[in-house]
Amino acid sequence: MRLPKSAHTSRPWRIHELAPDFRVEDVWALPTPGGRDDFPRLVDAALPEGEVGSFSPVVRMLFSARWKLGKLFGWDKRDAGIGSRLSTLRDRLPQDLLDAPPRRAAPSGPFTPLYELEDEWAAELGNRTVHAVMHMSWVPVEDSGGHGDGESREGVRYRGQMAVLVKPNGAFGAAYMAAIMPFRYLVVYPALxxxxxxxWQASAGGAPERVRT
Incomplete structure (x- = not known):
C-alpha cells in the first residue's frame, strides 16, 4: 500500500541527517507483518539474489530494456556512478554509523548498503540519471498512546516500510524519473x-506457491 510521504518524514530516521538534499519519491507499507525483533528478516527479503530473473516476463522485459538503454547511452558506466561522478553517502556517515556496518554484504545488484540499525537499513544507487536511496524500516502497526517512536508494548505488531529517496541529475534526470513513473506504479512496485x-512467508517457514508478478 502506498503511503503519504509524511509516513517517512515524520519518523526520526537517521537517513534524514544524511540525505537532506534528497527528495522523498515514494513510501510503501510492506506486506511483512511481524514482531519487534523481525527486522533482519525484512532486510533479507529486500536483498534476494537473482531477484529480477524470478519475476514475470513483463517485469523482466522492463528491466532488460532499462539496462540495454543504459548500456547504449552510457547511463550506468563506472565513471557515472558512486565514487566517480557521485560522492557516496558513506562520506556523510557519523562515527556511530560507521561503527555499525551492514549486517550482510550486498547481493548482485545495483544498490550498495550504507548502514543497518535495529529498525532501519539504507542503501544507495547512482548513475547518470539519478542518485537514489532505498530505505527500509520497521514500524509499529499501532501508533497511539505515545508509541509512535517505535517503543514496544505488549501486543504491538510491526511491519516493514520502504521509502525511495532521489536526487535527479539535472533536467535530464528529472525528465527520466517522470517518464518511468507509470511503469513504477503499474508494474514494478506491485511486483515488488x-x-x-x-x-516473507517463506522465511517464516511457509511454503507458498511461487507468485508470478
Whole structure:
C-alpha cells in the first residue's frame, strides 16, 4: 500500500541527517507483518539474489530494456556512478554509523548498503540519471498512546516500510524519473510487493506457491 510521504518524514530516521538534499519519491507499507525483533528478516527479503530473473516476463522485459538503454547511452558506466561522478553517502556517515556496518554484504545488484540499525537499513544507487536511496524500516502497526517512536508494548505488531529517496541529475534526470513513473506504479512496485510477501512467508517457514508478478 502506498503511503503519504509524511509516513517517512515524520519518523526520526537517521537517513534524514544524511540525505537532506534528497527528495522523498515514494513510501510503501510492506506486506511483512511481524514482531519487534523481525527486522533482519525484512532486510533479507529486500536483498534476494537473482531477484529480477524470478519475476514475470513483463517485469523482466522492463528491466532488460532499462539496462540495454543504459548500456547504449552510457547511463550506468563506472565513471557515472558512486565514487566517480557521485560522492557516496558513506562520506556523510557519523562515527556511530560507521561503527555499525551492514549486517550482510550486498547481493548482485545495483544498490550498495550504507548502514543497518535495529529498525532501519539504507542503501544507495547512482548513475547518470539519478542518485537514489532505498530505505527500509520497521514500524509499529499501532501508533497511539505515545508509541509512535517505535517503543514496544505488549501486543504491538510491526511491519516493514520502504521509502525511495532521489536526487535527479539535472533536467535530464528529472525528465527520466517522470517518464518511468507509470511503469513504477503499474508494474514494478506491485511486483515488488508480491515478491516481498512471498519471501516473507517463506522465511517464516511457509511454503507458498511461487507468485508470478
Amino acid at each position: 510487493m508480491r515478491r516481498y510477501a512471498e519471501r
